[in-house]
Amino acid sequence: MIDIATSRWAKWVLIGIFVFEILFLYAPVTLLYIFSFNEGSVVAFPFVGFSLNWYETAFTNRGLLLSIRTSATIALMSSTASIVVGLLMAIPLARRKFKAKTPIMALVLSPLVVPHLVFGVALLITFRSVDVLTNGFLEFPLSLPAVAIGHVVVLMPLIVLILIPRLQRIDAHLEEAAQDLGASGWRTFRTIILPLIAPALAAAYVISFIISFNEYAVAVFVSGPVTTFPIFVLAELQVPVRVPQIIAISVVVVTLSLLVVVGAEIMRRVFERRYQVLSQTAGLLGVADADTE
Amino acid sequence: MVSEINTSEKTVTSEKEGRVASLARRRHRVTRSLLALPLGWLVLFFIIPVSLVVAYSVGILETFTKEEGVSLETWRIFLTGENVYMLLFIKSFRMALIVAVVVVILAYPIAYFLAMIADKYKYSLLLLMIAPFMTNFFMRVMAWKVLLGRQGVLNSFLIWSGLRDEGNPIEGLAFGEIPVMIVLGYVWIPFVMLPMFAAMISMDRRLLEAAADLGASRWRAFWKVTFPLSLPGVVASFFFVFIPTIGEFVVPKLVGGTKGYMFGSAIDDLFGMGLDWRTGSVLSLWLVMAVFILALLFMRLVRFGRLAES
Numbered sequence: 001m002i003d004i005a006t007s008r009w010a011k012w013v014l015i016g017i018f019v020f021e022i023l024f025l026y027a028p029v030t031l032l033y034i035f036s037f038n039e040g041s042v043v044a045f046p047f048v049g050f051s052l053n054w055y056e057t058a059f060t061n062r063g064l065l066l067s068i069r070t071s072a073t074i075a076l077m078s079s080t081a082s083i084v085v086g087l088l089m090a091i092p093l094a095r096r097k098f099k100a101k102t103p104i105m106a107l108v109l110s111p112l113v114v115p116h117l118v119f120g121v122a123l124l125i126t127f128r129s130v131d132v133l134t135n136g137f138l139e140f141p142l143s144l145p146a147v148a149i150g151h152v153v154v155l156m157p158l159i160v161l162i163l164i165p166r167l168q169r170i171d172a173h174l175e176e177a178a179q180d181l182g183a184s185g186w187r188t189f190r191t192i193i194l195p196l197i198a199p200a201l202a203a204a205y206v207i208s209f210i211i212s213f214n215e216y217a218v219a220v221f222v223s224g225p226v227t228t229f230p231i232f233v234l235a236e237l238q239v240p241v242r243v244p245q246i247i248a249i250s251v252v253v254v255t256l257s258l259l260v261v262v263g264a265e266i267m268r269r270v271f272e273r274r275y276q277v278l279s280q281t282a283g284l285l286g287v288a289d290a291d292t293e
Numbered sequence: 294m295v296s297e298i299n300t301s302e303k304t305v306t307s308e309k310e311g312r313v314a315s316l317a318r319r320r321h322r323v324t325r326s327l328l329a330l331p332l333g334w335l336v337l338f339f340i341i342p343v344s345l346v347v348a349y350s351v352g353i354l355e356t357f358t359k360e361e362g363v364s365l366e367t368w369r370i371f372l373t374g375e376n377v378y379m380l381l382f383i384k385s386f387r388m389a390l391i392v393a394v395v396v397v398i399l400a401y402p403i404a405y406f407l408a409m410i411a412d413k414y415k416y417s418l419l420l421l422m423i424a425p426f427m428t429n430f431f432m433r434v435m436a437w438k439v440l441l442g443r444q445g446v447l448n449s450f451l452i453w454s455g456l457r458d459e460g461n462p463i464e465g466l467a468f469g470e471i472p473v474m475i476v477l478g479y480v481w482i483p484f485v486m487l488p489m490f491a492a493m494i495s496m497d498r499r500l501l502e503a504a505a506d507l508g509a510s511r512w513r514a515f516w517k518v519t520f521p522l523s524l525p526g527v528v529a530s531f532f533f534v535f536i537p538t539i540g541e542f543v544v545p546k547l548v549g550g551t552k553g554y555m556f557g558s559a560i561d562d563l564f565g566m567g568l569d570w571r572t573g574s575v576l577s578l579w580l581v582m583a584v585f586i587l588a589l590l591f592m593r594l595v596r597f598g599r600l601a602e603s
Contacts, residue, residue: 003409003501003514010511014406021403022422025483028436031446035439085331092324104328111339113532113584115540117557118577121564122342125349125574132355153339156331185323214429216543221564233431237547243439250432261424 029254036248041241054248064249067232071213074144074228078151079208083201085152086159091193093160094167095175109157116154116217123150124221142224150218155208162207166200167193199268206264210257229253343581350574367575378559378576385556386583388474389539393531396478400486400530401523407486408493409519419490423483430480434547437476441548468550476544481537485530492526493519528591536584556580 004010036055040048058064089108093101111119127140140146170193178188216230223231233250236242348354352363371378403422407415440446451457496519504514542557549555556576563573 003504003519004511007511011410014402014410017402018406018418021399021482025422025479028440028479029433031440032432032436035446085334088327089331092327096320096324098321098324104332107332107335107340111335113536113588114343114581115536115557115584117540117542117560118346118581119339119342121560121573121577122346123338124564125345125354125570126338126342129345129354149338152334156335185319216430217540230429230431233429234543234546237431237435237438243435247435247439250429250435253429254432258424262420265420 032247033251035244036251038244041244054244055252058245058249058252061245063227064232064236064245067227067229068249068253070144070226071229074148074151074219075209075212077145077148078155078212079205081148082152082155082159082208083205086156086163086204087201089156090160090163090167091189094164095170095172108160111153112157116215119153120150120218120221123218127222142222143226144223146222146224147219147226147228148212150222151212151215154215154218155211158211159204159208162204163197163200166197170196199271203264203268206260210261346574346577349571350578352571355571367571371572371575371579376572378556378572381554381559382556382576382579382583385539388470388555389535389541392474392477392481392538393534395474396481396485396534397489397527397530399478400482401489401527403482404486404489404493404526405519405523408490419486422486430543431547433480434476434544437472437479438548441472441475468548469552470549472548473541473544473553473555476548477534477538477541480544481534485533488529488533489523489526492523492529496522528594531591532584532588535587539584540580 034047037050037052038047039051039053092098093105093108123146124142127142127146130140174192175188178192179185183191214230216228216234219228220231227235233246236246345354350367351365352367370376374380407419407422411418438445448457500518500522501514504518509517540557540560541555542561545553545555545558546561549558557580560573560576560580563569563576
């Protein structure tokens with residue numbers, strides 16, 4: 001490496017920028033942590049006194065808890081479904097040769113260039129028109145499954161992008177050897193491919209779950225009467241007196257997601273070391289990872 | 294496999310060839326059946342919905358009875374600027390452009406630092422950078438709302454500490470175009486780094502050695518080698534921010550006020566309040582078209598296609 005990275009002053013300037021931006025990113029979030037323990041109902045200085053009241057209020061708020069359960073259900077459904085379809089898609093794209101590959105790849109990635117808002121609107125029109133075109137004979141209820149269906153479309157390209165580089169790194173000879181020894185396609189998949197991509201699958205699952213859990217733009221159009229966590233939070237944020245308890249619950253959610261993300265990353269490293277899978281990139285950065293290939 | 298077989302034993306060869314061919318055929322069948330479910334899903338829940346928006350925008354499809362039949366009238370009204378939406382689009386386009394450019398500029402040194410200097414700590418530092426942001430979007434928006442609001446942390450701190458008089462808080466931070474852009478920038482920085490980081494990390498380092506051997510200075514090596522090679526990542530990062538920002542409607546709702554109202558907010562209102570789905574469809578399609586046209590332009594400038602195929 002012999003560009004500006006090797007010069008001493010550039011190094012210190014860049015470290016400075018890095019530290020500054022880290023502070024810029026963390027400061028507001030840290031404030032939320034601090035103010036979640038503030039006794040006062042206005043989120044402002046001066047700090048009134050230490051209290052766990054807002055946590056108590058949040059955890060006894062039935063609407064809030066219900067919305068968390070709803071979002072968790074949707075996230076479970078959509079991340080499970082999208083892992084399955086994403087894997088079905090990624091295997092042929094990464095490991096087979098066929099003519100329609102480029103257009104199919106373009107199709108799979110196309111949801112990435114459509115703003116979620118537009119996609120949400122499109123789904124709303126679709127579900128409504130099922131109703132209208134069949135003269136009310138077939139009614140598609142806007143609710144939980146509708147949101148999950150939309151989330152699968154949003155998540156699929158991300159999962160494909162995470163899995164493809166992993167799949168490509170698997171030596172083709174392993175697969176051929178297994179089949180020469182008489183293993184069926186399914187068995188080859190189960191005993192060779194699956195264990196090798198397990199860490200990437202786990203990472204993809206965690207990311208999908210978190211994205212789906214927090215997704216708002218698609219959900220708000222097709223959720224109908226159902227209130228997901230982001231929808232609930234956004235509504236509550238408009239009411240100033242409710243803000244402190246939303247801060248408290250957000251702090252809990254952030255802490256939990258942090259634990260899951262960091263935990264998953266540590267697990268992945270341990271796992272990959274054990275299986276000696278050559279891996280240069282962090283599993284959590286699958287999207288970036290895909291671009292390196 | 295076939296080449297390894299002694300050609301004099303023809304029967305063996307043809308038998309083997311037959312097996313290879315049948316294996317290939319089976320693979321093709323498997324490939325097709327593997328792809329059926331995900332492709333079907335995409336057609337049913339992505340292609341058809343988007344096509345229905347097209348149908349809706351010209352009146353082929355109507356879900357409410359009050360509308361005015363098949364015509365391009367709604368398109369004409371929008372494109373000729375007879376309603377406010379074209380102006381709103383231009384404003385939002387400008388905002389998204391500014392946010393995307395600024396954020397990419399802020400994130401580039403970070404990506405460079407992590408990819409080229411941070412060495413063995415790079416993934417830990419990367420995780421440090423993005424981990425808190427895998428969390429709720431609103432939480433991050435709220436953090437700024439709480440921070441910048443009229444009675445927010447910043448103002449209340451200034452007043453409390455006597456740095457500013459009571460009744461004279463810093464205005465213009467709570468609502469408006471600027472706060473929308475600050476918040477959006479804040480929200481995207483951790484993520485936009487990723488494509489640039491990926492581009493730099495996969496770069497062939499020997500090129501830099503070659504440049505040095507040929508007598509290039511550090512700056513020259515950076516501008517002639519590292520920077521051009523990171524460009525596909527820069528473009529990907531740009532779209533990473535630009536696409537969600539131009540379609541944004543939540544942040545304007547929280548910190549936009551009337552001045553921060555964006556094109557996405559208009560679409561949201563047209564559908565959400567059930568005002569006018571047909572105009573809403575036109576605006577939605579226009580948004581997608583704008584993103585596409587911009588992407589095509591960029592693709593011509595940089596070899597972005599390779600990235601997409603990856």
